[in-house]
Amino acid sequence: MARYTGPVCRLCRREGQKLYLKGDKCYTDKCPVARRTYAPGQHGQSRKKLSDYGTQLREKQKVRRYYGVLEAPMRKYFKMADKAQGITGENLLKILELRLDNVVYRLGLAASRAEARQLVIHGHFTVNGKKVDIPSYLMNVGDVIEVKEKSKNSPKFKEIQENHQGNTPSWLQVDAEKLSGKIVAEPSREDVDLPIQEHLIVELYSKNNIK
Known part of the structure; x- marks a missing residue:
């Protein structure tokens, strides 16, 4: 899968929150997320209730977009985090921070x-x-x-x-x-100032037997 090269503000709108991908623009009134609080696309304004799997998937996608990581490296980082001592989700965030x-x-x-x-x-x-x-x-x-x-x-x-x-x-x-x-x-969980629920990512990958 190739890296996304489209307008990054669409990624923020898709997740329904600022991912701070545009630097200073994210802190101004020009931020599209502040002006259009719905997902992009033809059906963006229709609200759909997510399943547990959908919630876990969205959290994983959000973290990937925060850090600019593709799926293959993300799976590799999860395997590293799972094998390391400590809490898997916190280990994953530590790896991404480093x-x-x-x-x-x-x-x-x-x-x-x-x-x-x-x-x-x-x-x-x-x-x-x-x-x-x-x-x-x-x-x-x-x-x-x-x-x-x-x-x-x-x-x-x-x-x-x-x-x-x-x-x-x-x-x-x-x-x-x-x-x-x-x-x-080493960065601790308290040092990660992003709205992340890492346990959802662990649940998703564990469900898919990513070991």
Whole structure:
């Protein structure tokens, strides 16, 4: 399955809530979700009661869209989470949070996860001094991420230096002046500030025998 390339605001409307896929636009009156609170398409305004399976599926799709993850990697992450010690749903969210593109976004080095993914692919970041251009690269505690020296002079990163917002989660440490950050702890469930019911995803994959 190819990555979705259509208007991302349609994804938010489909889930019935903001997924914050457009960066600053999501916080303005121009956000389509605020103006049209129904799903897109010809039958978008007709309300249908979801079955238990439908509710679980919608939650899984919502999380995939939050983090920009396709189905195959999502299943792989679930298997990893299921085999790890602890609560499977929380393990799954921890894995998603530790993706390189999400860490870039959480550090405030990109306006959205989609932008972070694009910046990573274009090779603007190093991890522990080595160039990494794979958005799905999983970070570890102690890893240091930094914008490449050649990229620091670009207008994009100059703007980030000047306007960086100090709302970095506690498991990350950021140096806005140096455009770098470090993972100082594993993310906990309390660090995930998204309206996610991860137990529904676990129920869905368990029902489908994803092991």
